[in-house]
Amino acid sequence: MPVVIARLAPKPERRQDVLDLYTETIPQIHAEPGCELFALHTDGNEFFIVEHWATEEDFQAHVRGPVLATIRKVLAEALAKPSEINRVDSIPLGEATKGVLRPTGGE
């Protein structure tokens, strides 16, 4: 169950462009096979994304797909520094409903 935790620091003057980019593309990402979670967050300056994919194959198809290519093209100019993309694995601890991002995903 691939999990991705990403952090993006936009140039201040391009922050709205990055928000517009995700407003446009997240519905498309949610429609990709195996996308179980793709959730955007912000601390007011930077963006933080938490993703959960059903299988490694689904995640790799997303990585190679056209939507992410579009995103990369915009981010290449809009970020103040390289994005931090962390491909991680869940360590399920405690309650099943609170210890993993998507309990029904079957860790």
Next chain:
Amino acid sequence: MPVVIARLAPKPERRQDVLDLYTETIPQIHAEPGCELFALHTDGNEFFIVEHWATEEDFQAHVRGPVLATIRKVLAEALAKPSEINRVDSIPLGEATKGVLRPTGGE
């Protein structure tokens, strides 16, 4: 709905200690009022935590509580560099079930 995305870089020789710490304390955190998600992840070296709290008051009670005090005490010696604790807010986009960490939390 407070969301926290944290990143912890343990000293290599203390990595197991940090894992043991969370193995012990996550069940206690899950039992704290308003804890809807506290999920541990790793890339093999660092740890990544994603948290979702029902209310700001619940989150602040956690921050001031005894379990986090215990965690801070261990981390103060076990990390290779200061922890990154990012208090963020959800930007709900796309499908309600895939665009936020906890759809039933009521963004």
